[in-house]
Amino acid sequence: MSDSKRNLAIRYCLVFVLMFVIIAPFYWIYSSSLKESSAIVAQAPSLVPQSITLDHYANLLSSSDYPIYLTNSVVVSVATMAITVVLSTSAAYGLYRLPFPGRKTLYRLILLAYIFPGSLLLIPLYVMLSNFKLLDSQVALIVVNVTFAAPFSVWLLKAFFASIPFELEEASALDGANWLQTLLLIVVPLASPGVASVAIFAFITSWTEYMFASVLIVSDANRTLPVGLAGIIGQYVIDWGLLLAGAGATTLPIILLFVLIGRFFVRGLLEGGVKA
């Protein structure tokens, strides 16, 4: 075997190991969730399901509160996504395209938000939201999730806004477009991979959030997916079939989202990182 051929073989081995570490746990979840209950608790698990059943998924949809949690999670995540996109795009346009004194300091202050973490803000936000009578409501979760998604989104948009030529904006102003038209018809379309990245990031932040959702939501009817699933883990006897199906079903929307626009997201992270 020649030297370059051996290098190539090693290279593909490394890639395989890396992707195995990433993907194998998910394969294991999905394949186990399709097994019969008796096969799930077997002492010697089989790598491929011997017989496939959708019972656990049917159970999840018919006899658990999963559909309620799913609806709540979708409402909270979509609202978080919409508000984050509007707030961060408008802030990014102001910060990166419209010169005003002190904007660099302001940008740093916005990023400073990340020094104050969730576990620190949990207690005071709980107190504040309970004073506003917003406990046990999805509004509370939306407010919190936007707070944690927006600063990173502003940072993410920087590289995308920076790469748009100013001449285009000037030309559009000469054509008589006002700032809103320029922003919506020229800038946002050109920065669309960045805006898509922000949308995914906000959606995922919200879809996966556990700590605030577990404290701010009290009643079962308002729970989101992570808290609902954690409730199943907490039961004395864990129904693994149900739990695995729940984990699989909760991951599915994210995987679908990623199939569609995942490459924009990673490109956004990569390009944002270069120019940070």
Add this chain to the structure above:
Amino acid sequence: MLRMVKRKRDKRHRRRALLGVALVAPLVIWLLLTIAYPIFSLIRLSFLDVGIIGTGGDFVGLANYQKVLSSRTFGPSMGRSLVWVLGNGVLQTLLAFVAALVLNLPFRGRALARTWVILPWIVPTVVAVIVWRWMLGTSGGIVNTVMLRLGIVQEQIGFFSTGASAMSSLVVMNSWRFFPLLTIIILAGMQGIAQDLYAAAAVDGASAWQRFLNITLPGLKPVLFVMGLVGTLWSVNIFDVIYLVTGGGPSRATMTMPVLIYDMAFLQYRLGRAAAAAVLMALVVTLFTIVFIYFLAPRGDDQDEAWR
């Protein structure tokens, strides 16, 4: 005539600046209300004798701080947080570097691999917890089964049964979740390094290891700085993985600061005391941030094309 043009341009300039302020304002106000104000009220709360939320509390000065500092749980939790941050830092950096180097090699399907490497980071923590508890279980868990069959171990390993094993298992789980993000950040940094440096080094006969040491690592300095800082801040505050897997056990062996604060506030109903613990933790973290920035911030010009 010229003056009129100039005045007109000044006016336009001022209007654009005003518009800029107006567009940033909503976000800034939002963050002031949901971060700055809560921080202020947290500090206030730490001086009050409040138990359950909704009940009033008297001003008790530093009593909460005294109680926290003299409690048997505070010191050990700080120590565990340190172990947690160091363990995660080392393992994640290692994994992320290896993954980034692999994903920076040319191979077929690289774009696809770069996209999907991020998967563990974007699934809910609860899902990651279910995945790992399912794999690390003692009755029919795949990891134990495979290790038994290969003869690596003689009997089932209880991955969460002792303090040390629970802590290490949690570090592995959490690292699996977060190293993909660091991988992408390092990859981004690698793309920013001029390729002709590598070509020149190859001409000079530098080995792959020398190139890594003398070109890649120095080129990654700014990225590594941000990663060290943000990564530490993120991992010190991890709550959900620990709470969902061990709840801080066995016998408090995995009770890091965030878990302790949660426990005080929402299980023991000592809100004032929990606020004091949170403030103390924030002080330590802020001190770390200042020291880190002061000693390790990459010096250099602050030129940036976004700021024209």
